[in-house]
Amino acid sequence: MKALRPLLLAAAAALTALPAFAQDLTPVRFTLGWKTQGSDAPFLLALSKGYFREEGLDVTIDQGEGSAATVTRIMGGAYDAGFGDINAIIQNAAARPGEAPVMVYQLWNRPPFAIVVPKSTGIETVADFEGRTLGGAQGTPTTRMWEVFAKRNGIDMSKVAIENMAPNLQEPMMIRGQIDGAFVFNITSWFNLLANRQDPAADYNWFSFEDYGMDLYSNGMMVSRAMLAEKPEVVAGLVRAVNRATLEVAQDQDAAVEAIVAFDNLVNVDIERQRLVFSLTNLMNAPEGATLGMGDLDDERLTRSIGIVAEGYGLERAPEASEIFDRSFLPPLEDRKLTVAIN
Known part of the structure; x- marks a missing residue:
């Protein structure tokens, strides 16, 4: 027991120190x-x-x-x-x-901010947004900064219809053809499209804000x-x-x-x-x-x-x-x- 006593004391000291460390x-x-x-x-x-x-x-x-x-x-x-x-x-x-x-x-x-459109719409350039309908969640950076995007790229905003919608409706409505494109975060929308059995790389065009004067x-x-x-x-x-x-x-x-x-x-x-x-x-x-x-x-x-x-x-x-x-x-x-x- 005498021989064990130093070991027991050391073990007790170590156990006592643990709460002190946690408190630090x-x-x-x-x-x-x-x-x-x-x-x-x-x-x-x-x-x-x-x-x-x-x-x-x-x-x-x-x-x-x-x-x-x-x-x-x-x-x-x-x-x-x-x-x-x-x-x-x-x-x-x-x-x-x-x-x-x-x-x-x-x-x-x-930045993850982008406008995504199905290639089937024929939209290949930002000028092609005119005469189309884009959907976005009100208040998100991509939607709120659309006006700046349009001005910097010579888009006539009066010729683009904007439909406000909940974020979870953007991809489904785009897939069904109810809107021509959507204001999105690419890191979210890319995977929403995958979840809807779409091929975001092959079947969609992505207009990233950073490529159009919106270097955020x-x-x-x-x-x-x-x-x-x-x-x-x-x-x-x-x-x-x-x-x-x-x-x-x-x-x-x-x-x-x-x-x-x-x-x-x-x-x-x-x-x-x-x-x-x-x-x-x-x-x-x-x-x-x-x-x-x-x-x-x-x-x-x-x-x-x-x-x-x-x-x-x-x-x-x-x-x-x-x-x-x-x-x-x-x-x-x-x-x-x-x-x-x-x-």
């Missing part, structure tokens, strides 16, 4: 942009592999209600951070400066103003963990899918794997990434995009780029460069 973790409430999707992999991998905990963070991740809702959830105080649309930050920062969240790690440096940024990780001011070390830890996971996701989609399923075992594994690859190859691979690295953006481009959003939403004030994005928490460039090509 800083809780962070994190919201996704929507229901669990493959494009959420960087956050879910960081969670499942313990990267957040290694940074001293106890991160709780909840599903979301839309990329724009991430901003309002954080502004309302229910969440500290989340995955959402930078354009929603711009809108809120214009009206409530100093209150809107701040983007600290840009993931989608290409989109989703990334944002944090509350309160966390930014009061707990900068927590923001830095979040960014390091997500950056580490993002580079791994680009390297290993199998591990990424495992993390997604570990978080939500009800997902369609095949679809979400495809969605993950879609996000990597269509939304996270802007040429600027080769020089800026993951997580960063170009300030001049952001300023231009703020102007587009201000015009599209009729904002009274165009925020400065510094109000929208803060790169001061990014790891060094060499730690943010991909070692694989995502194209």
